[in-house]
Amino acid sequence: MPTYRDEIVVLRTHKLGEADRIVTMLSKRNGKIRAVAKGVRRTSSRFGARVEPFMVADVQLYRGRSLDIIQQAESLGSYGAEIVVHYDRYTSAHAMVEAADRLNEAEATPQQYLLLVGGLRALAQGAHAPRSILDSYLLRAMALSGWAPGLTECARCGAPGPHDTFLAQSGGMVCDSCAPTGAARVHPSTAALLQALMAGEWDQVDAAGAGASAAASGLIAAYAQWHLERGIRSLSQMSSRRQESIR
Known part of the structure; x- marks a missing residue:
């Protein structure tokens, strides 16, 4: 049928003509x-704020030849207002939707949609440190x-851990036999934090020290950008800002 409904989260928008926008969305189904979205840049638009x-x-939506057309939009979660007024939430949200936009079509599953919505909700609510929410989202x-x-096991040979070397290009933690000479070692607290972020063990995540959190964030960013087709610009900007604050 030419008309269909779906639940969506808006990833990005850009202008089209004088009053329209092209909206890129991750949908549930x-x-x-x-x-x-026709006419949404006009002040009289009925649903412009719902597709930001x-x-x-x-x-x-109505199925078109190259682009579909949004006919109606009803809000399910107004997370943008609470995100954009906090810089750290805003940059983390940008990195999340940018990563979601990098997904191939075959990977854009209902589980990916629910994960992204849950992450944006947590950011809007201030449930945990924004960078921790982003890191957990990227791993999942x-x-x-x-x-x-x-x-927990060597990503190359499967040898049981714990191991203390992380290589993005090898798929995670690797054993001493698989680690190249001179590879940087990962502190046990950072390795434990990576596992907690993957499992959603938020008591452990929230209690982590600043050093372990920063180290884990760097490893996760390197891992995500290695496996995606292009780098995540928002992550690079966040890393530059962190380095400036350290100076």
């Missing part, structure tokens, strides 16, 4: 969708896409 980045909505999103990092 139809994967990634690019659609035109980080918003979750129930939409009705990679796992859902078939790129789960090896954290």
